[in-house]
Amino acid sequence: MFSIGKLAAASHCKIPTIRYYEDIGLLPTPRRSAGNQRIYGDRDLLRLRFIRHGRELGFDLKAIGQLLQFSALDHTASNHQHSHQAEAIAKVQLAATYSRIARLQSLAEELELMLVNCDESNDHQCQVLEVLANHQLCQHH
Amino acid sequence: MFSIGKLAAASHCKIPTIRYYEDIGLLPTPRRSAGNQRIYGDRDLLRLRFIRHGRELGFDLKAIGQLLQFSALDHTASNHQHSHQAEAIAKVQLAATYSRIARLQSLAEELELMLVNCDESNDHQCQVLEVLANHQLCQHH
DNA sequence: CCTTGAAGCTCTAGTTACTAGAGGTTTTAT
DNA sequence: ATAAAACCTCTAGTAACTAGAGCTTCAAGG
Numbered sequence: 641m642f643s644i645g646k647l648a649a650a651s652h653c654k655i656p657t658i659r660y661y662e663d664i665g666l667l668p669t670p671r672r673s674a675g676n677q678r679i680y681g682d683r684d685l686l687r688l689r690f691i692r693h694g695r696e697l698g699f700d701l702k703a704i705g706q707l708l709q710f711s712a713l714d715h716t717a718s719n720h721q722h723s724h725q726a727e728a729i730a731k732v733q734l735a736a737t738y739s740r741i742a743r744l745q746s747l748a749e750e751l752e753l754m755l756v757n758c759d760e761s762n763d764h765q766c767q768v769l770e771v772l773a774n775h776q777l778c779q780h781h
Numbered sequence: 782m783f784s785i786g787k788l789a790a791a792s793h794c795k796i797p798t799i800r801y802y803e804d805i806g807l808l809p810t811p812r813r814s815a816g817n818q819r820i821y822g823d824r825d826l827l828r829l830r831f832i833r834h835g836r837e838l839g840f841d842l843k844a845i846g847q848l849l850q851f852s853a854l855d856h857t858a859s860n861h862q863h864s865h866q867a868e869a870i871a872k873v874q875l876a877a878t879y880s881r882i883a884r885l886q887s888l889a890e891e892l893e894l895m896l897v898n899c900d901e902s903n904d905h906q907c908q909v910l911e912v913l914a915n916h917q918l919c920q921h922h
Numbered sequence: 923c924c925t926t927g928a929a930g931c932t933c934t935a936g937t938t939a940c941t942a943g944a945g946g947t948t949t950t951a952t
Numbered sequence: 953a954t955a956a957a958a959c960c961t962c963t964a965g966t967a968a969c970t971a972g973a974g975c976t977t978c979a980a981g982g
Contacts, residue, residue, distance in 0.1 A: 723907035768867040
């Protein structure tokens with residue numbers, strides 16, 4: 641039995657975020673006390689931890705909703721087909737993660753180049769600004 | 782002399798985005814034709830290219846606004862102090878980029894681990910779901 | 923010149939995943 | 953009983969766009 645504050649503490653998720661997840665249907669609507677306060681169970685905590693963990697791993701809420709449908713937390717028996725679908729979602733996420741890494745690495749190299757040139761050209765116009773102002777000086781594309 | 786559509790094509794920036802940048806003050810308010818259509822000059826194109834380039838490099842709009850103030854595009858003479866400030870902004874951005882890369886790499890490893898286990902445990906409960914449901918199985922923190 | 927379609931206009935609101943605050947009620951601890 | 957903490961709903965904001973409605977202007981072709 642948890643109040644929303646207790647659930648928040650146990651799951652490292654903020655109270656308004658928990659309400660948001662309920663609003664968008666990611667968490668089920670909980671029972672209420674006589675004073676209209678939400679009452680959560682252990683299953684809610686497990687489900688919320690699943691969600692937060694998925695967010696930490698970069699899955700968007702839609703994907704997490706799908707994964708939840710495949711999991712035992714959504715009253716659906718997990719079977720072989722669902723396992724493959726969850727795996728597919730994770731693979732998409734992994735590919736997207738690598739793509740982001742590559743992009744960021746390219747950007748880091750560009751920024752490094754910009755800053756190295758800054759150090760070497762103390763007596764000249766700022767290279768950071770030069771490079772931003774002139775796309776030809778940029779090597780990433 | 783550019784119409785907004787011409788400016789958009791020349792800068793690879795969408796028309797509504799150009800209007801958005803004007804709304805938030807990142808681009809100056811342009812002259813208008815007798816028919817109330819925006820008329821842009823070469824300087825506007827240079828400025829917009831600067832902005833887009835900064836966005837590509839991951840600078841947020843606030844930082845870009847600051848960089849623009851230091852640049853010749855904002856009618857301010859660039860001087861030594863401004864060069865240092867631009868460099869400082871770029872350094873912050875670089876550090877943030879490396880931090881994001883590290884984070885994404887850690888996440889990628891976790892996803893890889895999840896998926897490897899999936900392949901090896903075809904006859905068992907899906908590891909993707911297992912790991913998401915049980916935080917203890919997760920090695921990143 | 924006229925017509926039509928393309929391009930432009932402002933305004934409102936949506937996207938994603940939260941987050942903040944106002945103004946109120948309930949619970950808890952002293 | 954009282955005061956503070958915790959809870960409630962609702963509205964709106966954050967960042968950086970993006971979409972669409974309903975209108976006007978422009979340009980090209982007949």
